Amino acid sequence: MIDFQGVSKVYEHNGNDLRAVDQVDLTIQKGEIFGVIGFSGAGKSTLVRLVNLLEVPSEGRVLVNGEDLTRLPKPELRKVRKRIGMIFQHFNLLESKTVRHNVAFPLSIAGTPKKEINKRVEEILDFVGLTDKADQYPDELSGGQKQRVGIARALATSPDILLCDEATSALDPETTKSILKLLRRVRDEYGITILMITHEMNVVREVCDRIAVMESGRVIEQGSIFDLFSNPQHPTTKNFVRTVMENEIPASILEGIEKRGASRHIYRVTFVDESAGQPVLSQIAKKFAVEVNVLFGQITELQGIPFGHLVVELQGEDKEVLKAIDYIQRTVTVQEVKAHAG
């Protein structure tokens, strides 16, 4: 659907080349919600603008539906842009127009007949749940409502692709959730491919199927949301994962472990999918002569799959503990925790 092939965007800045986007290869499949996450300045805003050619690539190609938009003459490009909706962090609504007219605007500039516009506007306002706000002005709306208008406006021309530029970054957590839910409905009910960029890990966790992590213009890691969360490779990715999932053992617990001495058996048990539903810890407590003491842990859900880990201390004879570990390793991942290693 969207294909980045060796794409770079270079700006000249005081005689120096600034590579905002650097040799990016990405493929976004039809109907998926793809997230690009990165800290500010990572180049993700530029990346998303390369899709609808608000930014023109310096190197490489961006194919949208197999078509290289840079080859299109301006009028053709404008036609294609109507098939690519876009929403923004600060909504970018027309302040002088009512909600209804904001949503009608892309249709109106496309020369759609009045009757058709009215019908479509009603339909789409109903979809985003703003029918009762149709005649209000943007400055009378809350942030979440404004973004709903933004989404309605982006969907008015029935696009195949929706680009989201930090669409929830200006919203509070509750509103963010409701907007993400709406975006998921956009994909599920209209089959629209969504490319979103964000710096919020909880956003991608909530809705994305796959994500790419960007740093200094490069994609440093990409994969399914589950892979990246359960097994992040790059330090930046690990940092992002840490923002929503505490992976490190808290200092107070570490201290406690150190005090008790290195002879203790401390393990990190990672649960994935079905294993999260199995009572492995109580099983080993029954089967072997060990006591299980849970020190710390977190279980969450990624893409509907339970995922989490527990840090446990196994008390008992060395032999028994090893046997117990051997036993549960069949269903879960176990790592020994050294007091110093954390």
Next chain:
Amino acid sequence: MQVDLMEFWPRILQATNETLLMVGISLLAATIIGLPLGISLVVTRSGGLLENKAFFRILNSVVNFFRSIPFIILLVAILPLTRLIVGTSIGTAAAVVPLVIFSAPYIARLVESSLLEVKSGVIEAAEAMGATPWQIIFRVYIPEALSSMVLNLTIATIGLVGASAMAGFVGGGGLGDLAIAYGYQRFETDIMIATVLLLVLIVQITQTIGNILSKRIRRQ
């Protein structure tokens, strides 16, 4: 020789008419010229919708050039041009030409600053929707900036009222001329006060109308 204010009243009314006429016509003409200039200044600047650095640089300098000439000097400096355009270099019509040349670049700057208030993100959103540059100018820039433009045009109008007072220099008439000719040169304090009060009234009314209009546009 004292003048009876009551008897002099028709003369004041006539001068008021002249002022309103000069200001009205100049405002209209200067806006017709200044609006497209202001729009051009915004869209041709670097990063603008129709970026054209050479055009912008020239236009920018020309506007600055005219903005830097004091009105009283402009008034006499362009007498030949005035004669060419309106056929005479004296009278109310003759005052309109320098007033237009004086305020058109000013209005261009005011329009420019109003348009620059429109958030670049809104323009970007329109571009992303596939709007043409013309659609963006007429359906985004202007409606979004209209309320602010009306306020700015109010400022320009009041500036014109002030400048029109100097029109007496070319026999343009108007309240300012009257104040100088009678109030100042002939020590008719009554007339001076009456004309100044009238000017104050005109400015007050203009500003009030501007404020109301601007507010109404914001909330159509």
